[in-house]
Amino acid sequence: MATGSDLSIPFVLTRLLHGLAAALAFLAGAPVAAEPAQRVLSLGGAVTEIVHALGQGERLIARDTTSSYPSAVEVLPDVGYFRALSPEGVLSVDPDLILATEGSGPPETMAVLRAADIPLVMIPEGHDMSAIRAKITVIADALGVPDAGAELAAQVDAALVRAIAAGRSDTPPRVLFILSMQGGRIMAAGSGTAAEGIITLAGGVNAMEGFEGYTQVSDEAILMADPDVILMMERSGDHAADDAQIAAHPVLGRTRAAGAGAIVRQPGLLLLGFGPRTPEAVEALNDAFRKARS
Amino acid sequence: MAVADLAGARLRPVAGDRDRRARRVMLALIAVLGAVSVLSLGTGASGTSLWAALGKLARGEEIGLREEVILFDIRLPRLAMGAMVGAALAVSGAVMQGLFRNPLADPGLVGVGAGAGLGAICAIVLGAALPFALGDTLGQYLVPVAAFFGGWATTILLYRLSTSRGRTSVAVMLLGGIALGALAGALSGILIYMADDAQLRDLTFWGLGSLAGATWDKVLVAGPLIALALAATPFLARALNALALGEGPAAHLGIAVQRMKNISILTVAAATGAAVAVSGGIGFVGIVVPHLLRLITGPDHRYLLVNSALLGAALLIAADMIARTVIAPAELPIGIVTATLGGPFFLWILLRNRSLLDL
Numbered sequence: 001m002a003t004g005s006d007l008s009i010p011f012v013l014t015r016l017l018h019g020l021a022a023a024l025a026f027l028a029g030a031p032v033a034a035e036p037a038q039r040v041l042s043l044g045g046a047v048t049e050i051v052h053a054l055g056q057g058e059r060l061i062a063r064d065t066t067s068s069y070p071s072a073v074e075v076l077p078d079v080g081y082f083r084a085l086s087p088e089g090v091l092s093v094d095p096d097l098i099l100a101t102e103g104s105g106p107p108e109t110m111a112v113l114r115a116a117d118i119p120l121v122m123i124p125e126g127h128d129m130s131a132i133r134a135k136i137t138v139i140a141d142a143l144g145v146p147d148a149g150a151e152l153a154a155q156v157d158a159a160l161v162r163a164i165a166a167g168r169s170d171t172p173p174r175v176l177f178i179l180s181m182q183g184g185r186i187m188a189a190g191s192g193t194a195a196e197g198i199i200t201l202a203g204g205v206n207a208m209e210g211f212e213g214y215t216q217v218s219d220e221a222i223l224m225a226d227p228d229v230i231l232m233m234e235r236s237g238d239h240a241a242d243d244a245q246i247a248a249h250p251v252l253g254r255t256r257a258a259g260a261g262a263i264v265r266q267p268g269l270l271l272l273g274f275g276p277r278t279p280e281a282v283e284a285l286n287d288a289f290r291k292a293r294s
Numbered sequence: 295m296a297v298a299d300l301a302g303a304r305l306r307p308v309a310g311d312r313d314r315r316a317r318r319v320m321l322a323l324i325a326v327l328g329a330v331s332v333l334s335l336g337t338g339a340s341g342t343s344l345w346a347a348l349g350k351l352a353r354g355e356e357i358g359l360r361e362e363v364i365l366f367d368i369r370l371p372r373l374a375m376g377a378m379v380g381a382a383l384a385v386s387g388a389v390m391q392g393l394f395r396n397p398l399a400d401p402g403l404v405g406v407g408a409g410a411g412l413g414a415i416c417a418i419v420l421g422a423a424l425p426f427a428l429g430d431t432l433g434q435y436l437v438p439v440a441a442f443f444g445g446w447a448t449t450i451l452l453y454r455l456s457t458s459r460g461r462t463s464v465a466v467m468l469l470g471g472i473a474l475g476a477l478a479g480a481l482s483g484i485l486i487y488m489a490d491d492a493q494l495r496d497l498t499f500w501g502l503g504s505l506a507g508a509t510w511d512k513v514l515v516a517g518p519l520i521a522l523a524l525a526a527t528p529f530l531a532r533a534l535n536a537l538a539l540g541e542g543p544a545a546h547l548g549i550a551v552q553r554m555k556n557i558s559i560l561t562v563a564a565a566t567g568a569a570v571a572v573s574g575g576i577g578f579v580g581i582v583v584p585h586l587l588r589l590i591t592g593p594d595h596r597y598l599l600v601n602s603a604l605l606g607a608a609l610l611i612a613a614d615m616i617a618r619t620v621i622a623p624a625e626l627p628i629g630i631v632t633a634t635l636g637g638p639f640f641l642w643i644l645l646r647n648r649s650l651l652d653l
Contacts, residue, residue, distance in 0.1 A: 062623065080624030083492060084499045086506045088368045089623035091360060092340030103492060108507040116363040179491075213490035 036144040037097030037119065041090065043082040044101025046275030047123050048073055050139045051099065053276040054148045062093040069269050069277075087112040099123055099139055125274075127197025129160055132274055152276065159279035160201070167203030167286040173293065174207040175199045176227035176257065179214045184249065188217045194272040195231070201278070202285035204229065219251040229292045230257040231285070233268035262292035316597035319590060323604035327377075330608045330615075334373050337615050339622035340364055372508040374517070376614045377607040379505070379573045382520045382565035384606025385527055387580025388587075388598050392534035393558045394464055400580040401566035405448035405471050408478035410570040411501065412485075413444020418496050419485045437500070438512065438571040445567035448474055453559055462555045464541075502627030503576035505614045516568040523565035524603060530558055531595040538593065578632045579606055582640045589647050609636075 039061045042048040048067035051060055063073050064082040079089050082101060087109045090098070098118055102125040104110065113120055121142040124134050133153045140149020177195035179187040189195035190211040199206050207227035208217060230246065243263055246252045257263060270281050336344035342364045350357050383401065390399040401407060417440035452474055456466035489497060533554040536544040545551050570576075583606045587598055610628070613635070617628045 065624070077623050080621075081495070081499075083495055084504075084506070086339065086618060086623070086625040088364055088618065089339040089625055091364055091368075092338070092623050094340075094360075106507050108509050108512075111509070112363060112367055115367055116360050215487070 037095075037142075039094060039096045040143070041079065041093060041095035041098045042067060042073075043079075043085070043099065043104045044123065045069065045269045046135060046273040047099050047101050047139060049269075049273065049275040049277060050136055050152075051143070053152055054136075054140055054143065054145055056143050056145060056148075059143070061095060066269070069267075069273075085109045091116060091118075097121070097142065099142060101125060127194045127274055129157070129164075129201070132156055132160070132276075132278055135275070156276050156279060160282065163279045163282035163286065164201055164203070167201075167282060167289065169203055169289075169293070171293065172203055172205045173228040173262075173289045174225065175204040175229045175231050175289075176207040176222065176225060176255075177231045179233070181245070181249075185216055186219075186222065186252070187214050188222070189214055194274060197274065198271055198278070198281055198285065199231065202282045202289060204285070204289055222251050223254065226255055227257045228260070229262045229264060229289060230255070231264050231266075231271075231288075233271060234265040257292070260292055262288065264288040312592040312594065313597075316591040316594065316601065319587070320597060320601055320604065323601055323608065327604050327608040327611075330611045331373055331377070334376070334611050334615050335365065335369050337619060338364065338369055339618060339625070367510070368508075371510050371513050372505050372614065373611060374513045375508040375572060376505050376611040378513070378517055378520045379569040379576065380579060380606035380608070380610030381524060381603040382569035382606075383576065383579040384583035384602040384609075385524055385599055386562040386566045386569075388584035388595070388602040389527060389530060389534070389558050389562055390580070391584055392530075392537060392595055392598075393555065394468055395538065395540075396468065397585065398581075399468070401562055405452045405474045405478070406445040406563055406566040407570065407575065408475040408482075409448025410441040410445035410567060411575060412448075412478040412482050413440035413442070414500050414574070415482045415485045415489075415497060416440055416444070418493050418500065419489045435511075438516075442567045442571035444478075445570055446563055448478060449559065449563035449567070461552060462559075464555075499627060500574045501629075503574035503629035503632075504617070504625075504627050505573055505610075506618070506625060508572075512572045516572045519568040520565050523561045523568075526557060526561050527599045528596075530554060530561070531599055534558075534595040535593075574627075574629070576610070576629050576632060578629075578636050579610060582636050583609060586640070586643060589643060 038059055040051065040056070040059045041062045042051055042060055043064045045066040045068060048060065048063050049069055051057060052070055052073070057070075057072060060073065060076060062077040062079055064085075065078055065080060066082060067073050067076075077093055079085060079093060082104045084106065085104065090109065090113060095118060098113065098120045100110075100120060101123045104122075110120065119142075121138065123138055124131065126132075126134065133156070136149055136153045136156065137146075140146050140152070177189035177193070177199065179189060179195070181187070188208045189206065190208055190213055191206065192212045193214060195214075196206040207225040208221070211217075230252065243261070246258055246263060249258075252258055264285065266281060266284055269275075270277050270284075332344070342361050344365065347357050347361050347365055386401040387399075390401060391397060393399070414437050417437040421436050421440075452467060452470050453462065455470050456463050486494065486497065533544070533549045533551075536547045536549045537551070537554070539547075541551055566580075584598060584602050587601045587605060591597055591601065610632070613631045614628055616626075616635070617631045618625045620626060620631075
């Protein structure tokens with residue numbers, strides 16, 4: 001029985017040996033799985049996008065709630081939010097490979113999945129160019145298509161380099177990313193966020209500084225920052241604020257961005273996913289920033 | 295003890311029928327708990343069948359690793375944890391309502407809920423800032439351990455605040471509990487403000503409660519604590535019955551009122567602290583289960599406490615079955631299930647029995 005209490009010495013030793021063997025194989029660059037996985041569970045929006053971009057979409061059998069692109073994946077069973085997975089829910093879709101974005105959990109669930117001997121590959125998270133390349137490489141290796149991975153990585157790299165070059169300017173715009181605007185309170189992106197990452201790639205500067213993560217900011221701080229561009233996620237429901245709402249806001253309405261009508265909305269996953277579509281996101285922002293300058 | 299027997303005897307003539315009824319209800323609840331447990335082992339997001347696996351084991355065949363993990367590492371610890379947590383919350387509620395002689399009392403009132411919540415939030419938000427080695431060692435146990443100590447520390451603090459010259463004032467404790475709860479809420483607010491996006495999600499899920507993180511380790515750590523606390527409650531039954539007459543009369547009946555308060559509070563703090571620590575914030579069970587049983591079998595704690603444990607366990611196991619199957623392969627936080635199903639049901643019972651409701 002593979003219960004947690006069953007920690008006999010032979011059991012522990014075999015586990016250690018298995019782990020050691022796997023580590024050695026990994027260091028040697030040898031493929032760990034002999035048979036390529038055919039029932040892949042993807043956890044994380046960008047991970048799912050990369051699997052599809054590698055042309056391996058038909059191997060996906062389930063996804064998490066954040067995987068919404070391409071639309072073909074929406075018919076797949078949804079195992080829930082990737083940080084709050086249920087172990088039996090994951091096992092019930094019968095995966096033979098799990099591609100899990102960094103932060104997937106809870107740890108208890110991940111421990112059970114490891115006990116069930118399902119190959120689990122963690123995909124690193126990050127908000128810059130090298131992070132995208134790393135994600136693609138890890139996923140392509142796990143799926144056994146390293147050549148397609150190298151090709152996709154090169155392609156995305158090249159597109160990204162072009163998009164970044166196109167966005168370079170002597171007067172980088174100051175961009176305010178608004179995560180949500182409920183009841184007039186503004187949640188903005190500080191340093192170390194995916195939003196700041198994409199703003200930087202697109203040749204802008206995060207207008208908010210001095211705090212990390214997403215936080216509620218005071219009206220005065222926004223007035224002081226006086227952004228050239230306001231960036232938001234395109235989504236339905238009460239998070240989105242339309243242009244009229246922004247113009248009517250006592251502070252946002254007085255910013256340079258609102259005066260020039262430089263309010264940009266992009267789909268959240270495209271903007272913050274840091275997957276194969278990031279060059280596309282950078283281009284979209286470039287256009288918007290250019291309009292804001294003129 | 296002889297005088298304490300008198301306290302029981304005083305109730306007996308009034309509650310002659312109720313005695314028989316309460317015993318029948320107890321037997322029925324044992325049967326229900328057994329049935330729900332078996333059902334729960336056979337139900338889940340995957341089609342794994344308990345009977346098929348048991349049949350294979352009986353014939354001496356091997357069962358697959360995945361089946362084994364689902365039955366013995368997922369469903370069984372979950373069943374055990376559901377039973378433990380349900381019983382702990384329901385019995386704690388019954389004891390608190392008896393002790394405070396207040397139908398609104400529940401474990402949340404002595405600060406366990408708010409304190410445990412604060413502990414959990416500290417662990418989730420500040421845990422990332424721990425020195426790497428320490429955070430790694432504690433790992434998944436950081437949140438439960440912090441929640442337990444948060445709940446325990448708040449309760450002890452409240453107890454010290456409301457006790458002077460060896461006498462605990464129930465009124466001070468009730469009001470102090472509300473004040474400490476508000477304070478813990480404010481401190482939690484500060485941490486929530488500091489939390490990042492992912493941590494906020496974790497906090498929300500913790501607050502809604504779940505048995506999805508059930509592991510044998512948690513069962514083995516929280517189980518003995520809860521079992522010990524629950525084992526102490528039968529000794530409180532007669533004292534709680536006498537206390538229904540008021541503190542003075544209870545003392546005249548020979549009840550060591552202060553000692554009984556001490557035991558009650560320690561019991562509730564241990565049982566609820568452990569339950570909340572492993573399952574997060576599951577509301578509602580502590581209020582509904584005891585009241586439901588009072589309506590059926592009357593206020594006699596000799597039956598109320600045992601029946602609360604049985605019904606609480608059965609209820610939570612059933613709620614968890616719904617939580618993990620209704621939107622499979624994803625699952626609902628169990629607190630949502632207990633509140634959406636239990637709320638209207640409890641209201642309906644209340645409205646039907648408006649004139650009968652009594653402590």
